[in-house]
Amino acid sequence: MTQPASPAPAPQPTNNKAGAVRRRPRLWAKTWPYLAAVGSLLAIWQLAATAIGKPFLLPGVVDVMPRLARIFTNEEFTTGFFKSLYRLALGYPLACLLGALLGLLGGVSKTFAVYLRSLISILQSIPPITWVPFFMILLGFGDLTVITIITIASFFPMALSVLNGTEGVNRTHLEVARTLGASRGQLLTKVFAPESLPAFVTGAQVSFGNAWRSLISAEMVGGASVGLGRYLSYRSEIADMQGVLLSIIVIGTIAAVIDLVLLEKLKRRLLHWRYVSGGDQ
Amino acid sequence: MQSLELKQVNKSFGSLQVLSDINLKVEKGEFAVIVGHSGCGKSTALRMFAGLETATTGEVLADGKPIAGPDPQRVMIFQEHALYPWRTVEANVGFGLELAGVDKKEKRARVNAVLDKVGLDGFQRYYPHQLSGGMRQRVAIARALVVDPEVLLLDEPYGALDAITRLQMQNELIKLWRGTGKTMVLITHDIDEAVYLADSIYVMSPRPGRIIQKLTADMPRPRARNSQAFVDLRQQIMDSLDIGTYSI
């Protein structure tokens, strides 16, 4: 679509498609501060590197970037990279599903809600990587251990968020459904579940942060022999500072892309009724 | 169609007595209106008919049989429209049919027919937040009508609307009801609304609520709001509510 250059009276958006036109400047308004944040971090890094002046101790941005550009031709790195994503792809959705189900159940049964809150407060006080030695003995070295740890670390923000969501369900919404003949199961799927969707989305975002952090740290402390975390700690052992820095960049970038692009898309999709323009709510 | 009855009903929430020895009978196809001071237990009484509340003592009957719980034959319309914000108008109205497992084609046809009746044809794809207050309440009414219940229970359905919209909605409600034989129970704060709509008017005392008076409005419809009969009935209600004039 082309925008008229003259300030001629723009047609008022009367349908929902018009919303898309207005979204573009908003997107840019959100993007540029983000780019500025990235830029300033890179600038601080480069300044520090120049000041220290010892590339083996702290290489500059310009030293690392060429290697970063070629990193996907390095087999050690790529196997680790895909291994980590594979573990995330199993552990994180599993945790979301588990958390959402438990949270929903808590919304229906008060007793279960109390039980769940106690369980969460216990699990919350145990840092996820402390499970690494335990599961290494129990499940051995590798995928199963790491995936289990991701699941433990990230199911509870989801459970907590959905639990709060279901407890906050509008009472009248439930009564409308009951007077129209809803069964208990229908109350769950047709009122509790959709009404908790915003909480689900928030839970998904918080859970993702937990999942990603526990994944990388579990790999770093030796939960597995391949993976991004393992690559990073190995690069540190052999004093390859460039390798360390580029691992950090990759780890940060993946998380940002998933959080800002995928989860944001998910949010707009699941809560799409909120983004329909017009009205006063 | 169903008749509704409260027989010597008492209701307490903890130590708070809300309803005291209420006797009330709404005949099949009758349009009953309950008026009373705020907090006197009107909603509580209506919620008993809906099966959402139980009596502490006494009997709550539909067609002479005790009401055990909610039933789609007795649908309640709430003051705050209570539409589901994540559902379109179409999906909100079709909700009851969806719960009953009515097939898609029939559901769509019935939803469209009801939307047409309440004057909202063409708004199927709108979300509640895209509608005006009056339109939302029309959707709430359509959502109740689509399941074709025998009883409609309305708890101050127009309380949140402006005066002009309210008058308009009263006319629409009468048109929707006439000839259907449905039993209606409506709660209102608005005395004119009561006189305009009702076959019979129950006036309740302040908490603990009792029925202090039952009045019959038998003027032919549509009613003239300034006719002598209308004005007299309004005055009677005001007297029994003990709203006099002030003295200088």
Ligand SMILES: Nc1ncnc2c1ncn2[C@@H]1O[C@H](COP(=O)(O)OP(=O)(O)OP(=O)(O)O)[C@@H](O)[C@H]1O
């Ligand atoms: N679930 C409940 N638990 C405790 N008290 C309640 C409950 N529901 C209602 N009450 C109390 O019962 C009394 C009557 O409430 P109700 O909603 O029936 O009044 P009302 O006549 O509909 O008032 P209004 O005209 O303001 O809507 C109020 O004092 C209220 O605090």
Ligand SMILES: [Mg+2]
């Ligand atoms: Mg009330």
